[in-house]
């Protein structure tokens with residue numbers, strides 16, 4: 001049976017920077033699932049069993065909160081009910097969410113039907129799925145751009161935005177100015193489902209699963225947060241040693257096969273890679289290193305310049321506001337992430353985006369928002385990449 005979120009709500013806590021340490025310790029003490037964070041707010045999933053205790057603790061600290069999502073289970077059921085009705089038999093669609101099997105079948109079929117594409121497995125996951133990487137290239141001798149989506153399983157708009165982008169570039173090269181300029185200048189390396197075990201698990205068992213599916217005999221809970229497992233400042237800020245935490249870093253740096261394969265591929269591509277984008281949701285943010293420290297990286301001014309160009313092009317499409325800046329001060333400190341690793345590996349233009357929305361639906365973004373989200377994100381990505389000298 002699927003995990004039920006009956007009675008669960010998402011709350012937005014109004015928290016100043018000064019109050020954050022106290023609030024974070026309340027959330028950690030109850031092992032609560034933080035959904036998002038901004039300068040003066042934290043979104044958190046509230047278990048009905050904890051509601052009273054959490055309310056009391058927050059009231060004692062004079063923290064104001066409001067309900068962002070009234071009925072989490074209802075949103076989850078609406079999504080699954082709609083998808084079940086489609087009965088699409090392994091047919092990929094770009095305006096709705098797709099299962100792992102549908103995505104894998106689509107990727108596997110592409111190289112035979114389109115000679116601009118090639119597919120490799122970077123290696124196997126904990127449960128033996130392939131980390132498929134799709135390369136799009138219209139000619140030899142180009143620099144590379146890496147785009148990965150879905151390292152956090154439940155952030156479904158990410159995987160959907162990667163897939164939409166693949167379809168968009170293949171169908172519009174030669175007709176759309178942006179798609180053409182991008183592929184004339186760069187080979188694109190897509191990892192559309194960066195955490196396949198987790199993604200399959202969000203469909204089969206638990207829609208809100210974030211981590212991979214590792215299980216260690218000594219651990220109480222399953223899963224490692226792959227975006228805290230990279231071999232860069234391992235064990236640093238914003239990582240947890242508690243296996244039941246959503247930000248559990250794992251037993252050691254790059255302990256997870258998924259991390260090992262992705263690190264090896266990033267390192268191998270780094271000499272020819274102009275940029276790397278790691279796509280998440282939600283909060284509408286465009287960020288650059290570092291996550292592990294609030295110190296600025298050597299390229300901060302240049303990364304800020306490219307971010308501004310990307311965000312301006314993104315917002316121009318549907319008016320969606322974005323903020324930009326370094327990870328640690330724009331969302332929260334987070335060590336051992338993909339982009340701190342890729343930046344250290346020499347990919348100077350390393351970015352991570354948090355796509356729509358700002359909490360109205362959070363991870364449960366309705367399918368109707370997939371196409372507009374992908375349109376604006378790709379306008380931003382293309383403008384940002386083309387701004388790289």
Ligand code: VAL
Pocket residue numbers: 227280291327331334337352
């Ligand atoms: N929000 C992401 C995470 O929690 C990144 C961007 C820090 O892993």
